[in-house]
Amino acid sequence: MRPDDRDLEDEIRSALEMSIQERIERGEDPGSARRAALEEFGSIAAARDAMHRVWYGRWFDAISMFFQEVRIGLRSLLRTRGLAITVVVTLALGIGANAAIFSVVRSVLLAPLVNRDADRLLYIRHTAPGIGTENFLFSMPEIRDMKSRATTVSAFGDFSTVDFTLIGFGKEPRVVTAGVVNGSFFEVMGLRPALGRLINAGDDGPKAAPVAVLTHRYWTTVLHSDPTVVGKVIRLGPGNATVVGVLEPSVPYPAETQVIANVVTSPHHLGATMQEERWHRMTELFGRLAPGATLEGARAELKAVHASMVHAHPESYSAAARIGIDVKTLRDQIASPARTVLLLLLAAAAVVFVIACSNVANLILARSVRRESELAVRAALGASRGALRRTLLAESLVLCVVGAALGLLLARPLVAVAARYAARFSVRALEARVDGSVLGLGAGLAMVAAVLLAYVPRLPSFDRSNAVNPAVGGFRITPGTNRRLKVFATTQIACSFLLLVGAGMLVATLNAMSTANTGYDMGQVLAVDVPPPASGAGDEATVNFFQEATRRIGELPGVEGVASGMVVPWRDADWTKLKLQFAFEGYRPANGEDNPACKFRPVSPRFFAVLGVPLSAGRDFTDQDGPHAEAVAIVSQSVAQRLFPNGEAVNRHLWFDARSGLEPKPRRIVGVVADADDENVVQVPTMTVYLPWQQLGEPSRLFVRAAGDPHALVPAVTRTLHDISSVQAVERPATLEDVRTQVLTPQRLNAFVFSAFGGIALLIAVVGVAGVLAFSVGARTREFGIRLAVGCEPRQLRARVLGEGAVIAAAGILAGGLGGIALTWAAGRLFGVAQMPGVLPIAGAAALLAAAAILASLLPAVRASRVDVLQALRSE
């Protein structure tokens, strides 16, 4: 319907032809006929434009003009394919990294929780900074006090975890972590069932029927979303429970669990210790703000309730522990551990983007200098400054849009990687997706880059005296352009330096952590989880089981020793933080000081020999240290040194402090062992009290010392344990070295991710420096030719160019160093924590960058020294 431009042209031509024809028929000669017809017609262009305007509005013209510019840009970019590809890939890396990190940040820090009215959902926490515990948990009497007194919180939900052996769904017995909750928990959390129902007020108390709800993750991954699970009866620990429903997908906080059960399923929760002992803190507490109440109001009120509890029960609140209470929204609580890491990542991604942009700016700048003569011709033909800018903008837009598109394609796999990574810090990262807002971000970054890039090149001077002479085919580099190129290259080096130092710090930390002496023999010891048997066997059965297991595994070939205990170092995090107060015979705490808090570890005989912890005085536990023999203990070197500096620890007695709630029976110290820290992989002096498990506790971990490769023993050990009890779960066999590696995974990931960023930055920076020097050398061919002609040695020219590279690198490193100091200072002001990197990462990063810069200037330097004198002099 709409005639196109060709149609309009045709119409005009045919009208002219008819007019000419008429005149010729009237007897005019063809030449004057043509002239007359053209004169009569008037301006063809004006007529065409007027016709065009009838059909197409003004905006259409502007856009089609722009598209034409884009087409021209595309064509001219296709001619310089190498440059275009470099630019696009660089931008794609920058934009992809930003998009991926941004999606994770958004899902963790910004996206709402699925919980109903999440901003009224409170997380209440006991803290005890005095004993280094951020999460001190609550006891049932404390929770009852708060329920009865708080008016700003309409309902409380409590949650604690228990490890149960689960038998059911036609699968092997398996140890699961179960959440044990009260009837109002799900109501408080504001969660809904995906299937069946959740635990409600009717399931509270010791008389209720045992019921369990499956978490969505467990249901989908292990049970393959079996829709028939509701109503099934499973064996959960000591008793049976009926599955009543499946929970909707939600953030697994405070702990990742497989099932959530009511209180009646756990005998421990019904017991007197749990119900009546104020010190028995193992429960997490959630609350829902009452209508009209505010977070601040609730915090103030709960602090007051806490203060009155401390006043009423001073014996349960050690002054030294400085027990306090805090209230946050659940959302803040979940996001906060990830905030620092994510903001750091975001900063790293932004730095990569800056590097990418300055690199691209350099390339574009170099290119625009090469085409200055083209622009000068266009300017001479009457193109306005605006028109020239528009051409540049169209070109950079093409580059940036393609770069952004590629970057967003790249973002999808990157998000998956980044989400898995960030999930170590906040479970919410797993919800990260690439979606519209990320597309928006990518488009925004592309626009920013495009506009920046379009304004980087200098337009040809409109001052005629200065104009480039298009007749000369070469190009000349102005001091201004050269300076700009070098500034961009220096920026890249500076940013890369920051990233490399950061990465270096993390690598150094990781390295220190993974090689630190732990006090254990790392490589030869196999640790196996052997949780209490599903039959709920009593003490005697457990003892028999472990004695039998120790004997039979000890007879396996390749086994040097077998021991048992309750804690696999670093892995059993619940245990490793637990400290109890002990009183020691002959040690009197200074005034106002409490009895020392020590870790306490029930272990079997030969535990120290198997784990490679040397005994420095006295004797090891033996099989004779049974339940009815004399109560004995072994202490760590730190205990012996701090409390008995004169070396008289052996044969002294120790007992549980009355406030720990355990029987304060005197136990004779029979030995002293070296410190071994099962909480931190970098050992700190640890006060530990070891007791024979036959006298206290119940073993659940088996340690096997192997002569050869410990992994080779796993099948035999598992078989032996199953021979003794077919329903016994045997889990997570690993050497202590494996455990440490696993524990260090977050650090390793940090180091890896930042190293990756640093590597990308380094790569881009090397390309940048090489590009700038190559360009500058190319532009100075004549200069080098003259220098060579007047007797300059090629060696000197090489040194000169290398020197230029070195100057860029030095300036960049200096700028990066100053920036780093400023950043550290700012981080210290903002977050209160700032760590200056050690000398090694700084020196390493500087050396790496300097080496890379020299390497990058090598090729241009060689080129400079090989300039053909005659050709160089002839070229202009």
Add this chain to the structure above:
Amino acid sequence: MTRTPEDPRLELLQGTLDMLILRILQWGPVHGHGIGQAIRRQSEELLRVETGSLYPALHRLVKRGWLKSEWGVSETNQRAKFYRLTPAGRAQLIREQDRWSQLVRAIGRIMNPAPANEE
């Protein structure tokens, strides 16, 4: 185009070109050049339409749906774009004609008032 004071040609009244085009086309399709010639001939050379305004006007009328255009072959065997009235264009011509005669009558009464008591 400049015009000398002694040029006898008349300037078209604003808005009358569309009407003239519709009128020329009432007997059948004509190409653009032919329309220009027809206006000149039928006005006895007094009206001369500038091609710079004729062609945009033709396209405007097509866009409004009063004309239809199609490529054809002229009487001199040349390829040319022919315009013809659509039914809507025909209705518009009647309206314009009516409006024009009213306008002429009204302006005529002012410019040449009938002498009072002529009889």
